Amino acid sequence: PPTISRHDYQPFPYALPEVALQLELDAARTRVTTRMSFERAAGELVPLVLNGQDLSLESVAIDGVPLGPDAYELHDEMLVLHPQARRFTVEIVSTCCPEANSTLMGLYVSGRHLFTQCEAEGFRRITWFPDRPDVMARYRVTLQADTAHYPLLLSNGNLLSQRDLGDGRHEAVWEDPHPKPSYLFAVVAGDFACREERITTRSGREVLLQVYSDHGAENRTEWAMDCLIRAIRWDEARYDLELDLDRFMIVAARDFNMGAMENKGLNVFNSAYVLADPATATDATYRAIEAVIGHEYFHNWTGNRVTCRDWFQLSLKEGLTVFRDQEFSADMLAHGLQGAAAASARAVKRIDDVSALRIAQFPEDAGPMAHPIRPESYQEIANFYTATIYEKGAEVIRMQQTLLGREGFREGLDEYFRRHDGQAVTCDDFIAAMESAYIRRNPGRDLQVFRHWYSQAGTPRVTVRMQHDPQAQTCTISLSQSNPPAGIELLQNPPATKPPLHIPVAIGLLSPTGAVVLPQGAQPHPLGAPGTLLLELTEAEQSWTFHGVAERPVLSLLRDFSAPVIIDYARPDTELALLARHDSDPFARWEAGQELARGLVLGRVQAQLNTAADLLCDTWAALAQDTALSPAYLARVLTLPAQRELIELTTPMEPQAVVQVHRALTQELGGRLQDHWVRLYGAMADDPATPYSPDPDSAGRRALRALALTYLLAGGHPQAAQWAMQHYEAATNMSERMGALNALATWGPEEVRTAAYQHFYDMWQDDPLVIDRWFSVQAASPFTGVGEVQALMLHPAFSLRNPNRARSVIFQFCMNNPGNAHSAAGYAFWADQVLALDALNPEIAARLARAFDNWARYTPALREPAREALQRIVQHPTLSRNVAEIVNKSLS
Numbered sequence: 001p002p003t004i005s006r007h008d009y010q011p012f013p014y015a016l017p018e019v020a021l022q023l024e025l026d027a028a029r030t031r032v033t034t035r036m037s038f039e040r041a042a043g044e045l046v047p048l049v050l051n052g053q054d055l056s057l058e059s060v061a062i063d064g065v066p067l068g069p070d071a072y073e074l075h076d077e078m079l080v081l082h083p084q085a086r087r088f089t090v091e092i093v094s095t096c097c098p099e100a101n102s103t104l105m106g107l108y109v110s111g112r113h114l115f116t117q118c119e120a121e122g123f124r125r126i127t128w129f130p131d132r133p134d135v136m137a138r139y140r141v142t143l144q145a146d147t148a149h150y151p152l153l154l155s156n157g158n159l160l161s162q163r164d165l166g167d168g169r170h171e172a173v174w175e176d177p178h179p180k181p182s183y184l185f186a187v188v189a190g191d192f193a194c195r196e197e198r199i200t201t202r203s204g205r206e207v208l209l210q211v212y213s214d215h216g217a218e219n220r221t222e223w224a225m226d227c228l229i230r231a232i233r234w235d236e237a238r239y240d241l242e243l244d245l246d247r248f249m250i251v252a253a254r255d256f257n258m259g260a261m262e263n264k265g266l267n268v269f270n271s272a273y274v275l276a277d278p279a280t281a282t283d284a285t286y287r288a289i290e291a292v293i294g295h296e297y298f299h300n301w302t303g304n305r306v307t308c309r310d311w312f313q314l315s316l317k318e319g320l321t322v323f324r325d326q327e328f329s330a331d332m333l334a335h336g337l338q339g340a341a342a343a344s345a346r347a348v349k350r351i352d353d354v355s356a357l358r359i360a361q362f363p364e365d366a367g368p369m370a371h372p373i374r375p376e377s378y379q380e381i382a383n384f385y386t387a388t389i390y391e392k393g394a395e396v397i398r399m400q401q402t403l404l405g406r407e408g409f410r411e412g413l414d415e416y417f418r419r420h421d422g423q424a425v426t427c428d429d430f431i432a433a434m435e436s437a438y439i440r441r442n443p444g445r446d447l448q449v450f451r452h453w454y455s456q457a458g459t460p461r462v463t464v465r466m467q468h469d470p471q472a473q474t475c476t477i478s479l480s481q482s483n484p485p486a487g488i489e490l491l492q493n494p495p496a497t498k499p500p501l502h503i504p505v506a507i508g509l510l511s512p513t514g515a516v517v518l519p520q521g522a523q524p525h526p527l528g529a530p531g532t533l534l535l536e537l538t539e540a541e542q543s544w545t546f547h548g549v550a551e552r553p554v555l556s557l558l559r560d561f562s563a564p565v566i567i568d569y570a571r572p573d574t575e576l577a578l579l580a581r582h583d584s585d586p587f588a589r590w591e592a593g594q595e596l597a598r599g600l601v602l603g604r605v606q607a608q609l610n611t612a613a614d615l616l617c618d619t620w621a622a623l624a625q626d627t628a629l630s631p632a633y634l635a636r637v638l639t640l641p642a643q644r645e646l647i648e649l650t651t652p653m654e655p656q657a658v659v660q661v662h663r664a665l666t667q668e669l670g671g672r673l674q675d676h677w678v679r680l681y682g683a684m685a686d687d688p689a690t691p692y693s694p695d696p697d698s699a700g701r702r703a704l705r706a707l708a709l710t711y712l713l714a715g716g717h718p719q720a721a722q723w724a725m726q727h728y729e730a731a732t733n734m735s736e737r738m739g740a741l742n743a744l745a746t747w748g749p750e751e752v753r754t755a756a757y758q759h760f761y762d763m764w765q766d767d768p769l770v771i772d773r774w775f776s777v778q779a780a781s782p783f784t785g786v787g788e789v790q791a792l793m794l795h796p797a798f799s800l801r802n803p804n805r806a807r808s809v810i811f812q813f814c815m816n817n818p819g820n821a822h823s824a825a826g827y828a829f830w831a832d833q834v835l836a837l838d839a840l841n842p843e844i845a846a847r848l849a850r851a852f853d854n855w856a857r858y859t860p861a862l863r864e865p866a867r868e869a870l871q872r873i874v875q876h877p878t879l880s881r882n883v884a885e886i887v888n889k890s891l892s
Ligand code: DPP
Pocket: 119, 258, 259, 260, 261, 262, 295, 296, 299, 318
């Protein structure tokens, strides 16, 4: 497949102010009439190239004159016209087949409804069009369909009219007043239940909010509506950004490739991120819904009002919008709290986000798909909806806030909207707006060095050295950075040169007893925990000397994870234990405990030493009794780093050994800290008289209780299996129920495990989202090998066509069951499933194709079977562009 390069960008030669679409909706064959008014302001008349995919062309006319077949060129995915005037109207009639569309891009069928998904390049599956984000047009959309089957016809913007067509069909006309790129177009047709609210925005406009779901699910959309209203209020309060529509709709779809889609005024959501009630959704689901509803809503400004010039700029909207949703979630967790309690509540969100970054993005940045947050090239843009674009992109935005301060960041964002509202722009435009605010606050400095974050792949490493002079009472901290070529940079000739980055490193100094030490004259950073100093590393190596530091300090490093880097700092474990107990920064405090555990696991895996866990046990025991810690925070503190995170840190990668050591250490902690687990298990029990609420305190208590149960099972407490079954049976909400089921799936005796699975299925068999949980928990269980996962796929409830279901079984096994997936049989299973999925849904197949990206670093016994599996995929005669790009990069 051809490679598309960022440097080849050319503006589209024609403006397209107006589009009128008419869709005669039908699941078997939908006819689309597209009328586009093109204009060329200056320059010669050049061919007009339109994109199209899987369409049948019926007719083309220019200014009302039908074109004969020799007046245009019809290619596989391109239609070329030869205009003869500066202004002209093109009218195209074509058809597409929603029912046969298993890609879930373009117009497709889900359940009994019709949905569209156009980002990134799905609109070309609906009609011939300049399907690129820098072509922004006003849309008028006429929808016609069978009235009984599709009583509701939705599109972007405002409903202009509705009428009965008299032949059993009806029509709705929508107009979107905001010019938009085609990727934000949406149509939904079907029969839905609707929850409505009217609210008044800050400037006093009344807006209608609607959440549509399948009939019967309307009692599960209350939380989604609540999240939407909170998101609207938050964006008004924090960024002065107001909803610019009279009507904002969310529709839940069962079959959806992604989490959700921010189509202007008509968001389409994976039902997993809309539907929640206490009986079917966990605390984590409630929070995930809040994050995704917020995310899509925030796109209305960061993405829709200001959009991307081309797809290389994807992080312009995604990194920024993930940062916004992270801040929204953190503010919701900290709501009503002050000071250290608020900081600790926000840290819980930060911990979860950083853990996710380390599990998904760090490995990506260390593998064959490594790319800068603004990629230089791609073959298939759908492959670049990555953890790097999203999560590392959000970190790069967060660093800008750290460097500018909250107010400065706000000034920069205001400037961005002042300059670019209504435009399709680049990451350079964003940083230029931020820089204007930075320069105002820091005369003589700029963000030139910072810009390299947009062009470099790889996770930088920052090496720390510290010297203390007791006589002079000085402490000198030296930081050096390195970021060797990664991924695609390795293939460049000449090799990529990578200048230093601008890295904000937030640190703190602790006395040997754990007290805050503030050096003479040092200015603490306003965004940080007490005593936080911000070191701005902009060169390969720099030093800072602090005065008035009498005793050798203990360094608290990378507070609040101030940059997406790896810190190298050799120090005794006793320092980590001290930080874990005393650091005033709750993120760094958690991190110190994790570092202690990482060292222990890696020492046991790599040196095959049975290093004693005494210090970890003592530290955890102290923390488990610290009543100042919130249950949610404590649950994170007492959790070992994830197996996936640890596997990535071994050289060569030793998945089996990590799983074994991780399990053995969990058992050891379960046994040695048994009294603490028993106490926490009892103390964290829900009061059965209190109705369920997903608030952070209740959710934290449930998380900590489930964790205690897991350790009790792992540690072999004689009553643990019985408690787990009671916990499962007595559960009054899905969070408790899943807490017990997960513990059983990971550690439970076989009879108890299987009894619980059976009971769960009998109870929830008619609820697809809950059955996804049932599949997931089994697919990720260490007791589920290749044979068992294949048996799960034979279950009548399994389907490869529904992405949630495919994810709940195949992805869970390949990605979250390392002890079983990392084997010759596991890789062979994976290759089979990549190929099977590729025939249906290339986007989903390409995601699965990335499960073993970093195979070249595996231990030799696993490297060969992984390569064989990859080669089998690559040699398949009909690979999609999506999968081909992934596997070719993986093998290169
Ligand atoms: N729907 C996806 C998201 O919101 C792509 N824009 O991130």
